[in-house]
Amino acid sequence: MTSATTWATPPTRTELIENLVSGVDRYNPSNVGILEDYLYHQIRSEEYDCLANLAILKLYQFNPDLHNPDVVINILIKALAALPFPDFNLCISLLDERPVTANPDEPDPLPSLLPVLQSLHNLLQQCRFPAFWTLYRSEKAESLRDNYTVEVVGFENAVREVVVRAVKAAFQRIGSQRLSSYLDLSGEELSAYAEKLGWAFDASTGVVLIPPNPDNQIESTVVQENIQLPQLVKVITHAQAA
Structure with missing residues (x-):
C-alpha cells in the first residue's frame, strides 16, 4: 500500500513537475500541456501522481476554455485504483457542472461516462468486487473499456491490488x-x-x-x-x- 509520503511526493515525479505542482506556476494556464503530457506518461508507465492530476483539474476550473473531457476521464480512471485514499472524490470535487456540447462532430463523453465511473468507484469502495467486475464488463461500460481503460497500462491489475488489500485484511x-x-x-x-x-x-x-x-x-x-x-x-x- 502506498504511504502518505509517497502519495504526496511520488519518487517518479520529475523536478519540473515538482515545481509546477508545488510552486505558484501551478496556476499558470500555459503549463497545462506539460501536466497533460505527464498524465499520459502515467497512463503508459503505470505510474501515478494524484497531486499533479488535481493541478490539471484546478487549471480547468480557472480556465474553462482549456477543459478536455478525455483528460478528465483518464484522471478519474487513474484515481479509481487509489483506494483507500480519497483521490477519486477529490477529483470529483473539482469538476464543474458543464452543459452537454451541441457539436455532433465532437460529442462530450464525460456526461455519459461520469455516472459509470462513479458507480464503479462506489462498488470498489464498498468491497462489492463481483458487482464491480460485472458492471465493468457490461455493455454500459463498453465505451469506457474500448476508448479509455484499454489505453491505461495495468488498469485491471491495479484494481486487483485494491481487492488484494481488502482480502488480506479480512x-x-x-x-x-x-x-x-x-x-x-x-x-x-x-x-x-x-x-x-x-x-x-x-x-x-x-x-x-x-x-x-x-x-x-x-x-x-x-x-x-x-x-x-x-x-x-x-x-x-x-x-x-x-
Whole structure:
C-alpha cells in the first residue's frame, strides 16, 4: 500500500513537475500541456501522481476554455485504483457542472461516462468486487473499456491490488470460487496470481490460505484498570451525597 509520503511526493515525479505542482506556476494556464503530457506518461508507465492530476483539474476550473473531457476521464480512471485514499472524490470535487456540447462532430463523453465511473468507484469502495467486475464488463461500460481503460497500462491489475488489500485484511482462508469472483480471474490465471502473492492453494478443498498479517489476526485484548483507594473513596462519597 502506498504511504502518505509517497502519495504526496511520488519518487517518479520529475523536478519540473515538482515545481509546477508545488510552486505558484501551478496556476499558470500555459503549463497545462506539460501536466497533460505527464498524465499520459502515467497512463503508459503505470505510474501515478494524484497531486499533479488535481493541478490539471484546478487549471480547468480557472480556465474553462482549456477543459478536455478525455483528460478528465483518464484522471478519474487513474484515481479509481487509489483506494483507500480519497483521490477519486477529490477529483470529483473539482469538476464543474458543464452543459452537454451541441457539436455532433465532437460529442462530450464525460456526461455519459461520469455516472459509470462513479458507480464503479462506489462498488470498489464498498468491497462489492463481483458487482464491480460485472458492471465493468457490461455493455454500459463498453465505451469506457474500448476508448479509455484499454489505453491505461495495468488498469485491471491495479484494481486487483485494491481487492488484494481488502482480502488480506479480512480473511485467513477464502474459497477459490469466491476469490475468483473478487479478482475476475479463474483457472490457471487465478492459481498463478495467488502464487505470486505467496498465498497457498489447497486443491483438495478449494481453499486459498492467506499468510498471517497484522490485519487478519484476531488478538484478545485485556483491559486492566488500576484504581487507587483514595479515588474509590471519592467515588463512594460522591454517590452517597447524591
